[in-house]
Amino acid sequence: MSFLQVTLALLDGFKTTFILFAVTLLAAVPLGLLVCLGSKSRIPIVRIITRAFIWVIRGTPLMLQVLVVFYVPGLIFKMPFQSRMAAVIIAFIINYACYFSEIYRGGIESIPKGQYEAGQVLGMTKTQIFFRVVLMQVIKRILPPMSNEIITLVKDTSLARIISVGEVIRSAQDIVSGYALIWPLFYTGVFYLLFNGGLTLLLGWCEKKLSYYNG
Amino acid sequence: MSFLEVSNITKSFGDTEVLKGISFTMERGQVLAIIGSSGSGKTTLLRCLNFLETADGGTIRLGGDTLFDAQNDRRISDSELRARRLRFGLVFQSFNLFPQYSVLRNVTLAKELLLRDEGHLSRAERRRRLDEIDEQARALLKRVGLEAKYANYPCELSGGQQQRVAIARALALNPDILCFDEPTSALDPELTIEVLKVIRGLISSDRTMIVVTHEMNFASSVADHVIFMADGVIEEEGTPEQVFGSPRSPKTRAFLQRPDN
Ligand SMILES: Nc1ncnc2c1ncn2[C@@H]1O[C@H](COP(=O)(O)OP(=O)(O)O)[C@@H](O)[C@H]1O
Numbered sequence A: 001m002s003f004l005q006v007t008l009a010l011l012d013g014f015k016t017t018f019i020l021f022a023v024t025l026l027a028a029v030p031l032g033l034l035v036c037l038g039s040k041s042r043i044p045i046v047r048i049i050t051r052a053f054i055w056v057i058r059g060t061p062l063m064l065q066v067l068v069v070f071y072v073p074g075l076i077f078k079m080p081f082q083s084r085m086a087a088v089i090i091a092f093i094i095n096y097a098c099y100f101s102e103i104y105r106g107g108i109e110s111i112p113k114g115q116y117e118a119g120q121v122l123g124m125t126k127t128q129i130f131f132r133v134v135l136m137q138v139i140k141r142i143l144p145p146m147s148n149e150i151i152t153l154v155k156d157t158s159l160a161r162i163i164s165v166g167e168v169i170r171s172a173q174d175i176v177s178g179y180a181l182i183w184p185l186f187y188t189g190v191f192y193l194l195f196n197g198g199l200t201l202l203l204g205w206c207e208k209k210l211s212y213y214n215g
Numbered sequence B: 001m002s003f004l005e006v007s008n009i010t011k012s013f014g015d016t017e018v019l020k021g022i023s024f025t026m027e028r029g030q031v032l033a034i035i036g037s038s039g040s041g042k043t044t045l046l047r048c049l050n051f052l053e054t055a056d057g058g059t060i061r062l063g064g065d066t067l068f069d070a071q072n073d074r075r076i077s078d079s080e081l082r083a084r085r086l087r088f089g090l091v092f093q094s095f096n097l098f099p100q101y102s103v104l105r106n107v108t109l110a111k112e113l114l115l116r117d118e119g120h121l122s123r124a125e126r127r128r129r130l131d132e133i134d135e136q137a138r139a140l141l142k143r144v145g146l147e148a149k150y151a152n153y154p155c156e157l158s159g160g161q162q163q164r165v166a167i168a169r170a171l172a173l174n175p176d177i178l179c180f181d182e183p184t185s186a187l188d189p190e191l192t193i194e195v196l197k198v199i200r201g202l203i204s205s206d207r208t209m210i211v212v213t214h215e216m217n218f219a220s221s222v223a224d225h226v227i228f229m230a231d232g233v234i235e236e237e238g239t240p241e242q243v244f245g246s247p248r249s250p251k252t253r254a255f256l257q258r259p260d261n
């Protein structure tokens, strides 16, 4: 297999990796906010259920969650997933929404009470206080831990192969076993490195954008 | 009838009664200094006036309007609560500036947001009002001696400068009564002086102020009236001459004789 052929095969796998990454990120960022609101709810039952759910999701392996999401509908409810990718995406979104929600919660709770009170005595509404005073400070504070999670997400996409979704490592493995070539494995690492390198630069740029003030 | 009439305000946190019936009155243009040892309820009183806490009992009347009446505790709407809050301003001990905004924006933000409550304005009218807000903010910052710092961020200022921005920010909304909660307690002595000078400069016949302070010299020189609070009650009050010169209560005397005052 030529270098070009391997590249094309890996690129094809990486497309799946990328879609899984992007869809999970786009959905989990807002869904995490919803989970966060649930875990901060004033209604005890909502809060307890949300926190228990977060505890389960964070306390069990993502790989197990992928398997559960994929097999449970088919084996228990007789409604098997039509698309393996859909099962993986759902498991990933739930998992990452829970992780993000805890980061959001930490960020929101780290904002001093005085910021809310300053807004209140200046006659702002609750919504104005959240969007005009608190939000930007929260974003600045959660950006570093979010960056970590986002980089982790890129690597976690490799778990999709547990239910035979053809992401980049699976493509590589097919070449390794089919053509007895070892180097495509290292080449796969390069795909991850380049992609994570780009992400790191982008996230670093965002952090820099927000570093015009301290506090 | 006085400009501000606070009567019989009570407030408990759980089992602790922090305010045990506070009553006082003020006239327009007066400066009231509130002194007392820490834990006596001074901050809680200011917070009740600014509706950051809801008092358990009592009434607050300002300029003839009943702003608060615990008896008549129908739930008020959010916008009504905001309108009442705007009658009072509050300068915090810890400044609480918005770190992500420039000094100028800290002063203009609340006023710009209030503009939205006025419903739809024509583009030209809106532009004119925003210019007005900007101009007023610049004038206020100049007044507190920060005309060189419009574009700076709070983290680039000294504590004294930050507190002066906070004062300008509170003034921008033109409250009927401006409250200060130990505005210099977080500051070094040199910075304290500049902030007290600014507060002193605000005194005028139509600016009414309540200053909680540990600066006894300042209190006795600027205040028209002094309240000494102890354990949630007004232990003693009167003119500065009376309270500082010939205190009647043993508690006041003990407090004033403490070396750290
Ligand atoms: N949110 C609160 N919850 C419980 N206790 C409080 C709260 N705020 C104040 N207190 C208590 O009320 C008392 C008076 O506090 P404060 O009004 O801050 O006094 P001061 O400003 O005179 O030092 C203190 O004993 C304080 O611990």
Ligand SMILES: [Mg+2]
Binding pocket: B042, B043, B044, B181, B182
């Ligand atoms: Mg206090």
